[in-house]
Every structure is written in structure tokens, then in C-alpha cells.
Amino acid sequence: MRHPATIACMAICAIFIAIAALGPLILPQDPLAQSFISRLKPPSAAHWFGTDRYGRDVFARVLLGTRWSLLLGLAAPLIAGVFGTLIGAAAGFYGGWFDRIAGRLADLLMAFPSLLLGILLAAALGPGFGNLIAAVSFAFLPRFIRVARAATLSVREQLYIEAAFAVGERPIRIVLRHVLPNIAGPMIVVATLWIATAIRIEATLSFIGLGVQPPQPSWGNIIRDGLTNILGSPWPVLTTGLTLTLCVLAFNIVGDAIRDAIDPDYRE
């Protein structure tokens, strides 16, 4: 946790979160304003990341796009985390047919890499950010169900659960009071580990054309748009891609650091 690289990455994550939170307040210029005379310009003092084929400032677009990336990056693990925890805890605690069905469905869906499942569902649902969140959350769901179920099974063996049963507490109360608080830790760790992946998936889906729709900027669609004009200027692609990679890298390293700090088994 105290490694300099980790601290640097935490700072980078904090900056990205601040940019996403402040959004329109800190834009140097209008990300949608077109200007014919300043089309496809390389980076300069006026346009740090250059301009795109409509003369729009790429830096402003990247800043505004941060919102979408982080929104999905946080929303998808959160939504999948909440539903996955509830389903997994219920499956692990009650067992029986619900466990068999939920566990089996989760196992079957685990066969799909989360990116591919996200693409398939988003493609079936159609373009749009709401659909994107639904698709990616669902793609993550089986992973969370599995972890929550396993954590619940081990909590269930604990003495305090037996004691709670012995004093006659109702099962639903035991789940809420004893099981959920005890599996919350591992679930939060799993959720932070998926943030970086979620950001990557959002970018990929927006790149494909399934996520945030132009003219609203997102990192993925800025890169896609830059690629169609790569002969004119490679800068929108280069700068936006670098931002995206840096963001994924930082969240990845911070996620690993949090896991290592909480769960020493993983430490190398």
C-alpha cells in the first residue's frame, strides 16, 4: 500500500474521479463547439490534445468523456455487487433448489469472458448508455454471485451463526445481521478489482458504437472517430488512448493494492 508507484496511482485515480465529478465546470472550452479553421490540429498551447475533424478541442472532449467512463466503471461493479451479493448470499445460505439453479446459471455464464458477454448483451439490447450499464452489470453478475456464495458458505459454518440459530433468530434476520456484514469485505474487494475492467469494457463498447452516442464524447467514441480520420491527424487517437490506458492502469494497480492490503494470501 505504501509503495511509491501505488501512491502515484492513487493520486491518478483521485484526479480522474475529480475530473469526472467536476465535469463541465472545469472544461477549458466547449467540447461540442466546431471550428472549421482549426480542424485536425496537432497538440498546442490552445489545444493540449489537438483538435478533431470538426475542429473540436480533444482535451475538453476527453475531460467530459471521463464522466461516462468512470460512471460505468463504478456503476457496473456496484450494481453487479449488490445483486450478486444478495443472490449469492441467498444461494449459499438457504441452499436447496435456489442454490442449484442460481449456482448453475452463474457457472454456465462464467464460460463467457466478461467483455464478450458485455458485447453480446449490449449488441442485443442496442446502443445507449443505459443499455450499456445493464449489459456490463449483467456480464459481471456471475462473478459476484460465485464469490458471495462461497463467502456465505464459509460464514455459515461459523459459531456465531449457530448461536444465532440457537437463540431462535429468524433466518432472514441472520442473513441481514450476520451474513451480509461479514461477506461485505470480500465483496468490496472484488468490486474494486472490477473497476478497471469495467472502464476498459466501456471504452471498447463505445469504440464499437454500442455505448455513449456521438456527439456526446466518451473515450471509446473519440478514438473511433479519430481512427476514421487517422490520415488527417493521429493525435486524437494517441492522446485519448493514452489517457484511457493510464486510467485503467491506475485503477488496476490500486485495486490490486487494496486486495493485497486486505487479503494477505495474495501478496507475492
Next chain:
Amino acid sequence: MRHYVANRAIDAALTVWLVLTLVFFAMRVLPGDPAIAALGDQATSDQLDAFRALMGLNDPLGVQYLRFLWEMLRLDFGQSFRTTEPIGGLLAAALPFTLELATAALLVGAVIGVPAGVVAATQRGKAADYVARVLSLIGLCMPEFYLGALLLIVFALRLDLFPIMGGGGAPLDRLHHLVLPALTLGLVMAAFTARLTRSSLLEVLKRDFIRTARATGIAERSVIWHSALRNALIPVVTGFGLYILTMLSGSISIELVFARPGLGTMLVSGILARDYPVVQAGLVVFAFFVVAVNLAMDLLYAAIDPRIRSGNA
């Protein structure tokens, strides 16, 4: 063994059913009328009705669902809304481009990834290890399409060594078009492979038989490349199924970067044109691939490892 194979086959069938069901309902719950999507805003209501009747869109949902399952299982994908071409033909044209990309990328990934992992493990804590680990971390974090765009900018635009787009025509031309996309996906694969090889080899190098091998005076090189690596590669090889699937998902965006006329491009252009039958066919083919790869890997494990066959593992 027969029991194991039967179980895996049932799993595969269930997965196919599950995914087909998800696709069907995800595509039907949406607002938006396929008839309008197919015929455009200008169509008269008579035309729309005729189209709905032709496509069976007026039937009860249950009937549509069963018909959908039956058509997909027979690989009867119908025809494109937009061009009215049979989708089977589109798939047959697109598939080779995706398959050759995946195969070439797997080779690149293994050829670069395994040696990099070995070097990182044997030089543990030294500069080479550090470099290999940082590169593979970057490889895992950088989205494939950005890496593809970088290679495109450097090798196709600046150095003019490779074509910018397309899949190529004649065999040599096709190979020429394949290099950059395959290198892109292959490097991502190499990052996975190097990581896995490194950790697996470090694990094996701790074992007793390696100490014994070293004690008998076998050259270190031979200990590593013959005794240790052979054992360390088991998890790497068994991870192959996962690689293939990861690559399949990566290939979609890579095909867009290099404008390759493969399965991913077909799917994406179908999405943008709201050409439902094309999207549906693309999704189902990808899903079939995932299930087939998983089933093949499960059977391969069983062939390699007797413990899995007998159900003791």
C-alpha cells in the same frame, strides 16, 4: 469417462439454450419495431403489416421464441433486412478472416509470451523480470483497439510497411494484411501468457524434483527448459481455452481498427444498421464458439488428466 462427457455435453447444451434465450428476450424487450427498422420510416402501415406477417412478428411471443430456437439450432439465420442476402453466405465469407486472425494471434502470443515468462521467472527480481512484468501489465491494461491503432500509426502510416485496411485478396496479400492485426492481438495474448508462465514456473522451481535435478548436476539451462518448463506449461496450456475466448472478444474491436471483413465487423455493421437478423446471427455464432471451445477444453483436460475423468479432482 462417459459420465463426465455426458455432463459436459449437457452443460454445453444448457449454455447454448441460456444464451439463445438471453439474446431473444434482450432483442424483443426493446422499444423499436423491427418492421420499421427493416422498411424505414416511409413505409406504409400496409407494408409494415405485411412484413410483420411475413416475419411472424404477430405470433404469440412463446411461438416466436420456439421458432427462434429451432431456426438457430438448425443454423438457419434467414436473410439480411438491409441487403436481403442470405446470412449464411455472409457468415461463410466473414468467418475465415476471424479464424485466421485468431490462429495467427495465438501463435504470436505463445512464441513471445512463453520465453518472456521463462526469462522473467529465471531472472526473478532483476531488470529483465521487471521489464517483462511492467510490459505485461501494460499489455493487460491497454485496450486492444488502442494498441492496434498505435501499430497502425507507426507501421502502416509512418513507415508504410503494411496496408492500412482490409482483409486482402490473394494468399500473400492476405498474409500481408494479417500481420498487424495478428501482432496486436498476439501481443495482448503474450502479456497473459508471460504472466501465467512466470508464476507457474516460479511455483514449479520450488518443487523437490527440481532440487534433485540440480543436485544430480544437470545444467541449469536443461533443468529449466526441460524439467521445469514442461510441468510449468500445464496451467498455461489449460488456460488456452480462456485465451481463445479472450481473443475472440478482442478480435471484434481489432477488426474495426483494421477494417477487416470478419465476424466482428459483420456484427458491428449489423448493429449500426439495426439489421436484426445479422446481429442475431453474429451473436449466436459467437456464443456457439464460446460453448464449443469450452467443451473442447473440458474434454481435453479429461484426456490429459485421469483424475478429472474419474471425478476425483
